[in-house]
Amino acid sequence: MSNVAPNDPAAARGISRRTQSNIFRAGISGERPAVPVDVHALDAAAASVLSKEAYAYIAGGAGTEATVAANRSAFDRWQLWPRPLRDVTDRDLSVTFLGRTRPTPLLLAPLGVMELVHPEADLAVARAAASAGVPYTVSNQASFPVERIAQSAPGAPRLFQLYWSASDELNASLLGRAEAAGCEAIVVTLDTHLLGWRTRDLDLAYLPFTRGMGIAQYTSDPVFQGLVTERADASEGSAAAASVKVTPKAIAAGVSIARKGATLTGSRSLRDNLRSPLPRAAVETFLDVFSTPTLTWDDLAKAREWTSLPIILKGIVHPDDAERAVDAGLDGVWVSNHGGRQIDRSVPTLAVLPEISERVGERVPVIFDSGVRSGADAAIALALGADVVALGRPYAYGLALAGEQGVREVIRNVLAELDTTLGLAGLTSIGELDRDALRAV
Template identity: 65%
Template sequence: MARIDTSRGYARGVQSAVYRAGIAGARPAVPTTFAGLEQAAERTLSAEAFAYLAGGAGAEHTMAANTEAFGRWQVVPRVLRDVAERDLSIELLGRRRATPLVLSPLGVMELAHPDADVAVARAAAALDVPYVLSNQASRPMEEVAAAMGDGARWFQLYWSASDELNASFLRRAEASGCEAIVVTLDTHLLGWRTRDLDLAFLPFTRGQGIAQYTSDPVFAELVRERVRHGAPADPSAPAVKVNAKSLAAVVGMARGARRAGLVDGGLADAVRSPLPRAAVETFLDVFADPSLTWDALAKVREWTDLPVLLKGIVHPDDAERAVDAGMDGIVVSNHGGRQIDRSVPTVAALPAVVERVAGRVPVLLDSGVRGGADVAIALSLGATAVGLGRPYAYGLAIAGASGVSEVVRNTIAEFDVTLGLAGCTAAADLGPDVLRPSSPVEERPSGARTRHETR
C-alpha cells in the first residue's frame, strides 16, 4: 500500500490516495462500509468460519443493540472554525498514542486467513495502532511480537483454571514486549452461540486457536502428564465417527501441535502421536475458571508488573471495585455480543462507568464499533480509547494484512473527518457538547435482525 500523505490531514491523505489510484482503475482492497465488509467476508469464508467470526449469542439481540445504541447519538456539526490541522493523538497508559484506536483481541484468526495473527500484527505496527494479542491466538505470541518489531502490543489473558499456566502466559507476554495485560472476565462460561451450535463447530475442539497453549512449557507438561497417566476424554462426549471431516480435524490438530513445537518429527509422526488430541482435551479442561472471584485478582500482581486492565465490565459498581483493587484500566465490553443475549449495549453502559471511575484510570470501549464516527461518539461520551474488532477480522478474511490495514486506515480517516466537521481540532476536544440524542422518530426500530440481514 502506498504511503498516505498526511501533511494536509489524515483523511485527506487517504482520500487522495484512493482517488488517484482510481484514475488507473485501481480500487480499494476491501469495501469501506461494515455491511460491505461482512458481505465480502461471507463470500470468502467457509460457512463454519463465517459463523464463528460473525455470530453472537442467542438470537443476537445484543449484537444489534450494540450498533443501535450508537445510533441513539448524533454528532452536531459546527462550521467556520479553523480545523485545518487536527491532532488525533491521545494519552494512554503513560504513552502518547497516534490515534484513539486499539485493535481488540480476536481469537482463531486462522479461520479468516492463513497468516492469522501475524498479518494483523504487521498491519497494526505499520499504522502505529496498539494490538491486543489474543489468548486464543492461532500463532504464539513470540511469533506475533517478532512480526511487530517496535509496534505497541498488549496481551489478553483468559484466566485459566491453572495458576501456573496463567503465570507462564504473563511471563511470556513480558518477554515478548507487551506493554499491558488485559484480563477478559466475561468468558468464564462459553456463550450460547447459536450459529456455531447449528453447525456443530467449535474451533478449539479441532486444535484451532490454541497456539498460546501448545507453545507454552507449562501447558506442554500438563499435556504430557495427561498422556503418561492415560487420562480419558470426557465420558459424556459421543464417539467421533471416522470420515473425511474427522480425519481432516486430526491432521489440523497435528499441524498446529507440530508448528508450536509440542511434537517433533514430520506431519505423519504428529498424526500418530497422542499429544495433539491430548492437547485439545487438556485445553478444554483448563480453559476457564467459573469459580473466579475478585479475591483471585490479587494474584495477577504476583505474576506481572505490567499495567493490568479488566475487560468485560459494564456495571459501574464493578468498575469502582476494579479501581479499588488497584487495576490500571477498564474495558467496557460485552464481548461483541457473543456471550449473553439481551445484554446491555456497551455505549449505553459507558457514561455511568466513566462517571463512577471519575478519571482515576483510563476507560476503553469495544463492541459495536463499526467506523470512525462511532469512535468519535465513544470519545465524546468519555472513553479514553476505542477497540476495533469484527471489521478488521473481515478485512483479514478478504485481503490479508492489506485488508486489515485498509479497514484500520479507513476507520482512522473517518474519525479524522468527523472530528473536523464537528469543529474540533484534537481528540481531546470531544465531549458531550459534540453530541445530541436522536429523537424517537429518528431512531431505528429496536430488536435483533435476522441472520440474513446486515449487522
C-alpha cells in the same frame, strides 16, 4: 500512512485528506481499494469468501443475537452536532494511553483463531497495526505464540489478553511470556468464564478449538506442555481416545489437530503426529483448563504476583464493578460485552459507557468496544467518555479479503473517517470530543 514514523502523533494528521486523495487518484487508473470502504459491503464481502464455519464464528453472537443488535442500535440514540465556521485546518488525533502519547485513539481488540480467516493470521494483523502505530491486543486464543507475533512487528505497541485459566501455574507462565515479549499491559477478560450460547456455532456443531486451532499460546507454553504429557501418559492404552465416531470429517479434524502437533511432539512429520497421543491430549487439556467459573474478585490479586505490567479488566459493563476495579488497584477498565458473543439480551456497552466514565474516568483509562464499525462510531464513543476505542470484527473481515493489506485499509478507513468527522464537527482534537459535541435522540 505517511513518511512520518507511525508512533509519532504527526503520522495521523491529515489522514482523511491523504486517504481520499490517494483513493481517487488511483481510481483514475482503474484501481479500487483492496477492501470495501462501506462497512456493510465489507461484512458482505467477507461472508462471501469465508467458510460457513469461519464466518459464523466471527460474525455470530449469543442466543438470538439481540445483544449484537443492541450494541449497534445504541449508537442511533446519539447524533453528532456540527459547529461550522471554525478553523479546523490542523487536527490532532493523538491521545495519552498507558503513560504514552499515541498517534490515534484506536486499539485493535483481541480476536482469536484468525487462522480461520487467513494463514498469516495474527502475524499479518500485528504488522498492519504496527504500520499505523495502533496498539494490538494479542489474543490468548491466537494462532501463533506471542513471541512469534512480537517478532513479526518488532518494537510495535502491543497488549496481551488473558483468559483466566483453571491452572494458576499456566496463568503465571502466560503472563511472564507476555511481559518478556514486550507487551505493555495485561488485559484480563472477565466475561468468558463460561462459553456463551452461540447458536450459529452450535447449529454447525463447530468449535475451532476442537480442531486444534487457536491454541498456539497454550501448545507453546512449557506449563501446558507438562499438563498435556501428564494427560497423554494417564490415558495411554485407554478407550477414551476412541469416543469420536470415525467419519470423513472426523478424520479431517484429526489431521488438522495432528498438523498443530509439531510443537508438542517435536516432529514435523504428519504421520508421527497422527500416531502420537499428544496433539489430541492437547485439545482435551485445553478444553479442561481454558476457563474457570470460580473466578472472583479475590483471585485478581494473584495477577499482581505474576506480572509487573499494568492490568486492565475487560468485560466491565456495570459502574459499580468499574469502581470496584479501580478501588482494588487495577490500572484500567475495558467496557465490553464481548461484541455480543457471550450473553444474549445484555446491556449494550454504549448505554453504560457515560456512567462508567463519570465514575472512574478521572482515575484510570476507559477502553470501549462492542458495536464499533466506523470512525463516526468511534467519535461518539470518545465523546461519551472513552479514552481509547477498540475495533474488532471489521479488521477480521479486512484480513479475510486482503490479508495484511486488508487490515491496514480497514484501520486507515476508520481513522480517516474519524479525522473527517472531527473536522466537520468543528473540532480539532480528540480532547474536544465531549457531550457538547452530541445531541441525544
